[in-house]
Amino acid sequence: MQAYKGMFFCDVDGTILPRGQREVSPAFFSLVRKAHEMGYLFCISSGRFHRSLLPLFEEVQDLVVFSASNGCKILYKQEHLIPNHGIDSLTARTITETLQNWKAIPLLSGDKAMHLPLASQETQRAKVYLAKGYTKWFSSFEEVDDQVLQITAVVLGEKDGLVAQARTLWGDSYHVVTTGPDIFDICPTSKGDSLVSIREYFGIDREHTFAFGDEENDLPMLRAAGKGYLMGDAHDGVKAHQFELCHDLVETISAILSL
Numbered sequence: 001m002q003a004y005k006g007m008f009f010c011d012v013d014g015t016i017l018p019r020g021q022r023e024v025s026p027a028f029f030s031l032v033r034k035a036h037e038m039g040y041l042f043c044i045s046s047g048r049f050h051r052s053l054l055p056l057f058e059e060v061q062d063l064v065v066f067s068a069s070n071g072c073k074i075l076y077k078q079e080h081l082i083p084n085h086g087i088d089s090l091t092a093r094t095i096t097e098t099l100q101n102w103k104a105i106p107l108l109s110g111d112k113a114m115h116l117p118l119a120s121q122e123t124q125r126a127k128v129y130l131a132k133g134y135t136k137w138f139s140s141f142e143e144v145d146d147q148v149l150q151i152t153a154v155v156l157g158e159k160d161g162l163v164a165q166a167r168t169l170w171g172d173s174y175h176v177v178t179t180g181p182d183i184f185d186i187c188p189t190s191k192g193d194s195l196v197s198i199r200e201y202f203g204i205d206r207e208h209t210f211a212f213g214d215e216e217n218d219l220p221m222l223r224a225a226g227k228g229y230l231m232g233d234a235h236d237g238v239k240a241h242q243f244e245l246c247h248d249l250v251e252t253i254s255a256i257l258s259l
Helices: 026-037 050-060 089-101 160-170 191-202 216-224 249-257
Strands: 006-010 040-045 064-068 073-076 079-082 105-110 114-117 135-138 148-154 175-180 183-187 209-213 227-231 244-246
Touching: 006 191, 006 249, 026 040, 026 050, 026 249, 040 050, 040 191, 050 064, 050 073, 064 191, 073 191, 079 191, 089 105, 089 148, 089 160, 160 175, 160 183, 175 216, 191 209, 191 216, 209 216, 209 249, 216 227
Parallel strands: 006 040, 006 209, 040 064, 114 135, 209 227, 227 244
Antiparallel strands: 064 073, 073 079, 105 114, 105 148, 148 183, 175 183
8 A cells, every 4th residue: 555645635615616616626636646646645525425526526536535424435446445434224214304303304325325305306406416316215214225324404494503403412422513504414423533544544644634624514624634724715603713724725735745
């Protein structure tokens, strides 16, 4: 196995893809290749379901580690690097049914597919992931024939109250973190835990790891890294944690590589 000098852990939405950007820039792909030639590895760390994440980085898919579903599924060179983290079936069913009772939409990220309740078909019709061929519908939880890795709640009304309730019910055993204006994730692991597992797998010291993110679910990753950066467009609630701000991802990483 190749020995690496260091590693960059980068969130996707809001970080690699700032301000609603849909496609990864050629400059980022060039940076990944340059870093790899210099002995540095990238980890693409996202709350996204893995089959919606990997196609974005097809150009460099064999040069990076993918940490999908907030670290529940970690892939390297199209193979599992670390065993999946998942939610046991009974708990997954309870969370799913509770969210539905709260009038939120549970999106279940599984090992094989993304699972949505049939009742949400109309409200979710415009979502991009529905057209990708990896979404399955269920009318009851018993129809979900998959390992559930994490559950994302899409909130159609006020979010903060539901996040607080979710933390009261499941916060002792699961990470409950906001990942966008109207969504929060319930996850058995975190981006921070996955950073530690990945750097230990490759034998990289903490001081040689760098993390970049913009949302609450990125904070454990920023804390676990030797150096954590918040993107300049992060909202004030996240900026209150006082990490150094990064206004240009490619420029900042290029500067680190030049040291």
